[in-house]
Amino acid sequence: MSPRAREETPEATGAKERVDRRLGRAVQRVTATALGPYQSAVVRIGFAGTWLFFLLREFPHRYELYGPDGPWGWDMARELIAGNHAFTVLMWSDSALWFEVVYALAVLGAAALLVGWRTRAASALFLVGVLSLQNRSVFMGDGGDNVIHLMALYLVLTRCSQVWSLDARRAGRRAAGARVRDVAGPLLWAAALPGLVTAVLLRDRSGELWLLVLLWLLWLAQGLWWLAERRAPGQPRALLDVVANLLHNATLAVVMAEVCLIYATAGWYKVQGSRWQDGTALYYPLKLDYFTPWPFLSDLLAASGIMVMLVTYGTVIVQVAFPFTLFNRKVKNVLLAVMMAEHAGIAVLLGLPFFSLAMIAADAVFLPSVFLVWLGARIARGRDRLLNRRRDGSGDGAARADDGERADAEPGPRTLVG
C-alpha cells in the first residue's frame, strides 16, 4: 500500500468498504440465483410456441420449404453451405425419410421446450431443429426466422424452466418429499449420443466446430450434473450450480442487449431515410402486394396522411428511444406496451404473424415480474375454472362423489408420503 492510501480519511475507507460490499453482494447474487425466472420462462414459451406454431402451419408445405427436392434443392444447399459452414443435420443425407425424421424432431423439440419438459435437453433439440431447417433453406426466412435462430442459440444456455414448466412441477414435488423416479433423463441422454457421434463422424457436414463443441459440452454437463447429484452433492454440485447460474445470467443479459441492438439498428437506420423523415414511410408497405392480406384495412390506414405520419414518427421514436428507457421502469414499460401493440398490428396488417410473435416473445424479456406473475395466476385460474366447468358438466353426481372421496382420502396418503 502506498503511503497516500494510508492517509485516506475514514469516510473514504468507508466508501471503499461499501463498494466492496456491494460488489460482493452482486457477485453472490449472480452466482447464487438464476435471475429473471419469469422473464426467461416467458421467452422460452414465446419462441418455442412461435416455432411450433410455424412448423405446424407449414406442415403441408414442408417439402417445398426444406425438403430434399424442393425448389432450393439439396445439392444447391450443399454448395452454399460448403462456403458458409452453417449447421444443418439435413446435410447428413438427402433422403426424404431423414428429412421427415428431422422435421418431426424439430416439432417434438419445440413442443417439449414449450411445456418445459426436460428443458435443457429440449432446448438443445430445439436448437438443432431450428438451425437444421433454417440453414437448409436460408432464402425462405425473414426477420422472424432470424430472431428465432438467435434465441434458439441463446436459450440453451439459460435456466429457463424455473417456473411455468413441467420440470418446475417435478422439482416442486420432489421438494415436497415425493419420490420422483428419473428414467426419462438418462434415456434422453443416451439417445443423444448417436447423434453427437454422427456429427463428429460427419464433421465436414456439421457446421462450425464451436457449435459441435457446444453441443458436446451441454451433453457432458448433463452427465456431470447427474453424477454430482448422486455422488457429490456437496461442493462439486454447488459449483455446477454456480456455473449454471452464471451462464444463465450472462446469457439473459446478452438477450437483453440483443433486443436493444435490434431496435437500435431498426431505429437509427430509419432516421436516415427520406421517407421516414417526411412521415410517409408507413404508406408504402401498405401498398405492397406481398404485405397486404387485408387491402381494405391497409387502404383505410393509408388514406389518412396524419395517421400515417403519426405512426411513422412514432415507430422511429419508440425504436430509437427504447434502449435508453431501460433506465426508467415506468417509461420502459410504456414503450414496451407500445412496441408489443405495434407488432400485434403488423401481424394483421402486413400479414407477418410469425415475425410479430417472435418479436413480441423477444420484447417479453423486459416485462416486469409483477405483471408476469399476475398473468400466470390469471391464466392458471382460467384453466382451473375451465377444467372444473368441464368436470361439472360431465355429470353432477359423479363430480360431487369424486370430490367427497378426495376430501376423505386426503389426509391419509399425503402425510404418509410427507
Add this chain to the structure above:
Amino acid sequence: MHAYDEEAGEGPGPHGAAPPAAQAPAPPAQAAGGPAAPPAKAAGAGINGLSLPYQITAAVALAVIAVGGLLHVGMVFLHVAPANTLSKQHGEAVDDWVLPEFEQNWKLFAPNPLQQNVSVQVRAEIAGRDGGRRTTDWIDLSAEDGAAIRGAPLPSHTRQNELRRAWDFYVNSHTDDNRPNGRRGHLSEQYVRRIAMLRLSERELGGRVERVQLRSSTRTVEAPAWSDERHDTRAYHRVLPWWTVTAADLPAVAGGGRTEARR
C-alpha cells in the same frame, strides 16, 4: 409454494457453511401468485457457499463468462453497426465470430421502405402432344402469391418469401445485363428456374415445357392521394434470356398436389 424456506447462504455440503458476514441477501421474495403459482426455484449456495479451491474455480468461470458475453455483444454490435474505424480494422474477426449462425439484419424497411411492387412473371415454350410448339402468355407468379396472401391470416413462407427473396437473390448476384457477378450467380439462376417450374407444374399447359423465360415487372407505388408528389407508375421490365429446362430444374414436392399436377 414449497422451496421458499431453503434460502441462500447455507451450503448444501459439509464445506458449505459460509462466513455469516458474507451471507447472501435473500432474493426478492416471489410475489404470491395465487394458489396456482408454480414454485420458484430457491437460490443456491452461490460463491460464498464454496470452499476456497471451488471459489477460485467459480471466480475464473465468472471472469470467462463475463468477458465472453461482453465480447459477443461487442462483435454483434460491430456486425450491425455501419462500417466504422473498428469494424474496418477488424472486419474479418467480426465476420469470423458472427457468421454464419449469428448473422442478422435489422434494417427492416430502412433506410427507406420498398416503394415498388416487383412482379416476377414467366412464359414457357411448350412442346405440344400433337408435336407442335407454342409459347404461352406471360404468367404473373407474384400476382398468384398476392392472391394467396389476400385474406389469409397466416400467409405461408412459400407465398410470402419464396419467390420474392429468390428474385432478390438473383438480382443481387447478377449484373444488370444478367451476368453472374460471383460464385452464387448460377445457384440463384437455378433457384428461380426451379420455382418457376414448380409453379408451372400446377397448370395444365397441354404439353412439356421445353424452355422458360422470366421477367420482372417493376411498378412504383402511386403517390399518396394526400401528398402533392407524383410518381411515374408505369411498369418497367427486366427480361432474362430464354433458358432450356433440364431434369435438374424440376423440383418435386412430395405429398402435395403439385407433384400430381406435373404427371
